[in-house]
Every structure is written in C-alpha cells, then in structure tokens.
Amino acid sequence: MQTPIRFGFVGAGQIAHNSVEKVNSHPDGKAVAVTDTNFERAQELCTSKGVEHACRNTEELFARDDVDAVYIAVPNKFHAPLAIAALKAGKHVLLEKPFATNYAEAHEVIQTANETGKVFSLGMNYRLRPEVQKARAVVETGALGELYHGKAWWYRRKGIPKLGTWFGNKALSGGGSLYDIGVHYLDLCLYLMGEFKPVSVSGATYTKFGNRGAGEGGWGMSERTDIQFDVDDFASALIRLESGATITLDVAWACHTEQAHLKDIRLFGTDAGMLADPCQLFRQNNETGEYETVTDFDVKIPFPHGDRFHNMINHLLGREPLSTSHEEALAVQKILDAIAESTLSGKEVAC
Numbered sequence: 001m002q003t004p005i006r007f008g009f010v011g012a013g014q015i016a017h018n019s020v021e022k023v024n025s026h027p028d029g030k031a032v033a034v035t036d037t038n039f040e041r042a043q044e045l046c047t048s049k050g051v052e053h054a055c056r057n058t059e060e061l062f063a064r065d066d067v068d069a070v071y072i073a074v075p076n077k078f079h080a081p082l083a084i085a086a087l088k089a090g091k092h093v094l095l096e097k098p099f100a101t102n103y104a105e106a107h108e109v110i111q112t113a114n115e116t117g118k119v120f121s122l123g124m125n126y127r128l129r130p131e132v133q134k135a136r137a138v139v140e141t142g143a144l145g146e147l148y149h150g151k152a153w154w155y156r157r158k159g160i161p162k163l164g165t166w167f168g169n170k171a172l173s174g175g176g177s178l179y180d181i182g183v184h185y186l187d188l189c190l191y192l193m194g195e196f197k198p199v200s201v202s203g204a205t206y207t208k209f210g211n212r213g214a215g216e217g218g219w220g221m222s223e224r225t226d227i228q229f230d231v232d233d234f235a236s237a238l239i240r241l242e243s244g245a246t247i248t249l250d251v252a253w254a255c256h257t258e259q260a261h262l263k264d265i266r267l268f269g270t271d272a273g274m275l276a277d278p279c280q281l282f283r284q285n286n287e288t289g290e291y292e293t294v295t296d297f298d299v300k301i302p303f304p305h306g307d308r309f310h311n312m313i314n315h316l317l318g319r320e321p322l323s324t325s326h327e328e329a330l331a332v333q334k335i336l337d338a339i340a341e342s343t344l345s346g347k348e349v350a351c
Contacts, residue, residue, distance in 0.1 A: 004030040008067035011074040012036035012045040022309040062089035075166040080105035092119040101174030122329040123308040137299035144269025152185040154263035159217035164224035176231030182251035196331035197242035202348040203339030205232035215254025
C-alpha cells in the first residue's frame with residue numbers, strides 16, 4: 001500500500017485535535033481532511049493542526065481520492081451508519097469507542113467490512129497503554145495460574161462530560177458512564193483475562209447526579225443545549241464467562257469518593273494476584289515462603305508505540321496485527337446490551 005496512509009476525520013471535537021497529532025506523528029501517516037456538522041469547527045481544526053481540507057459533509061470527504069482511511073469520532077448514534085458508509089465508499093475505518101448503540105448495528109458494520117474487504121478497527125486505546133500490555137504479557141506467561149475473577153473499576157467524583165450536550169442524551173449516546181468510560185475497563189478486563197466469551201450478565205445502572213445538574217467535569221467541545229440528561233452516571237455489572245470465571249465492573253461519571261479519580265483492574269488467580277496499571281504481581285515466594293510484590297518483569301509488549309493510529313497505519317502496511325479483533329469488539333457490545341436488558345428486567349440475562 002502506498003505511503004503515507006492518508007486519513008480523513010469525521011468529527012472535529014476535542015478528541016480529534018489530539019488524534020490528528022497522533023496520525024501525523026507516524027512517519028507513514030498524514031491527516032488530510034476533516035468534516036464536522038459545524039463547518040467552522042472543522043475549519044478551526046484544519047487551521048490549528050495544519051490539515052489541508054475542510055469538507056462540508058461526509059459525502060464530500062468519503063468521495064476524496066486522497067483519503068485512504070477515516071477516523072470517526074461523533075455522537076455514538078452515528079457510529080455504525082457512518083462506518084458502513086465509509087466502508088462502502090472504499091475507505092478503511094478506525095472507529096472511536098463505543099462500537100455502536102446495540103449489537104445488531106455493530107454486527108452490520110463487521111459484515112460490511114467483510115463484504116468490502118476494507119479494514120475496520122475499533123479504537124480501544126486503553127489496551128495499548130504500556131503497563132496494560134505488560135500486564136497482559138505477564139498473564140500469558142502463566143504466572144497467575146488459573147484466572148477465576150477480574151474486578152474493574154473507574155470512579156470519578158465529578159467527571160460528567162459537558163452537561164447539556166449529546167453525551168448525556170440516550171437517543172444520541174446510547175448510554176452514559178457505561179458507554180463512555182465503562183467500555184474501556186470492561187474491554188481491558190476481558191483482554192487481560194484473555195477471554196471474550198460471556199454467558200450471562202447481571203447489571204444495574206443509576207442516574208443520580210447529571211439529572212440534577214451536578215457532577216460536571218467539563219470534557220467536550222459540543223455546544224450546550226437544553227437537551228435532556230437521561231443516561232447513567234453510575235453502572236455496575238457481574239459478567240460470567242464461558243470458562244467459569246467472573247468479572248465485576250463498577251464505573252461512575254460522578255459519585256462521592258475519597259479521591260477525585262480512582263481506576264484500575266485487579267485480577268485473581270490461583271498462583272498470584274495482579275493490579276494492572278501500574279503492573280504489580282502479588283504472590284508467595286516458593287523459595288522463601290514470604291509474600292512479595294513483583295514490579296520488574298522481563299516481558300515483551302506487542303505494541304511499543306502505544307497508539308491506535310500507529311497500530312492502524314502499521315496494520316495497513318502489513319507490519320502488525322490489529323490490536324482489537326472484530327470478535328472482541330462484538331463481545332463487548334453484546335455485554336453492554338445485556339447490562340441494559342438486565343437493568344430493565346431486574347434479572348440476569350443470558351448472552
């Protein structure tokens with residue numbers, strides 16, 4: 001494939017500014033075009049980051065011969081339709097999380113990618129963090145023994161994205177804290193445990209802060225409106241996996257905690273336990289009998305660049321596999337759907 005790999009950006013929000021820099025930091029990548037429903041915002045991104053073309057709409061961007069791949073970062077409702085349109089237009093696609101607002105949409109995207117022969121990747125950037133990759137490499141050595149439970153949590157004291165925007169509206173976002181930050185740590189826990197085969201889910205979501213105008217963190221460039229806040233700002237779930245292992249997930253955009261920001265993943269194995277970030281192993285030393293914490297590991301990580309755009313570019317050039325498989329992305333979406341269903345029914349849901 002020719003170089004550089006030329007990217008078009010669909011969405012010129014806050015995350016796009018950093019993402020343009022990531023693409024351009026790769027020696028074989030270049031951001032060439034941007035579109036946004038707010039054309040002035042697209043122009044501002046082009047001016048501030050040195051991108052040549054601001055397009056009036058997605059149709060104009062998808063029709064450009066100098067765009068090889070597109071990155072889509074827009075309200076979640078439009079993820080699947082735009083990804084499908086881009087794939088059918090002959091573009092490779094890197095999609096911002098969450099995948100879609102439901103499993104059926106996500107599955108249609110994968111079908112379209114298979115039919116068109118274009119590369120599709122879900123940009124689960126947290127699994128590319130060096131410490132997370134290290135933790136996964138340690139798990140793969142068998143150091144933990146049989147993994148039987150994973151606990152993932154991410155609590156913010158005040159971390160709701162800008163109130164009055166699409167983030168807090170279910171029709172546009174599909175979900176709140178669960179879809180925004182919960183999806184990251186759900187994916188990470190499954191990734192670290194090396195299993196993406198859920199069999200049942202019991203979940204509950206809560207809306208306790210955003211609906212009262214409380215808990216805002218300020219993330220986001222979208223304009224404020226009088227749009228209703230009707231998504232979760234706290235979510236909890238128990239996921240049972242095919243192997244018999246379980247995962248508990250707790251996430252909050254806003255809650256009362258002793259610290260403003262708490263997040264990590266803890267793994268429980270028969271031979272050792274682990275915290276993921278920073279990577280720490282807890283075990284009894286078989287020689288001394290003493291309990292120890294291990295932080296120095298001689299392992300190799302698969303993606304030293306630690307970046308989803310570099311991964312996509314390298315994959316398109318035949319240099320490395322995608323960091324997130326289609327099957328893994330679909331499994332996460334299936335669990336998100338099950339949490340929503342369990343919340344409504346008050347019962348455990350089979351996957």
